[in-house]
Amino acid sequence: MLTSISQNVNWENDRKKLHHTHQIFRQFSNYVHLSVTSSDIGVELENIHKNLIAGTAILTFGLCSSKVSHSSFDPDGYGS
Numbered sequence: 001m002l003t004s005i006s007q008n009v010n011w012e013n014d015r016k017k018l019h020h021t022h023q024i025f026r027q028f029s030n031y032v033h034l035s036v037t038s039s040d041i042g043v044e045l046e047n048i049h050k051n052l053i054a055g056t057a058i059l060t061f062g063l064c065s066s067k068v069s070h071s072s073f074d075p076d077g078y079g080s
Helices: 015-026 062-066
Strands: 002-005 032-037 056-061
Touching: 015 032, 015 056
Parallel strands: none
Antiparallel strands: 002 056, 032 056
């Protein structure tokens, strides 16, 4: 498992970066799961092409990547 906090990436609007990051780690393991969060302000028009402070990225490999046991929604929209 690899965890990265405050990487300043607007994951809300950069699916190409998300796919690219996933592909990089697929070189090391066939089973990779990438979970990311960022603030809801990333979808606002003035912030679409900006990097945002905070957010997280969690990569899991192998057996750990095969099942998501729980997920939820951040009602405040902070993404962390």
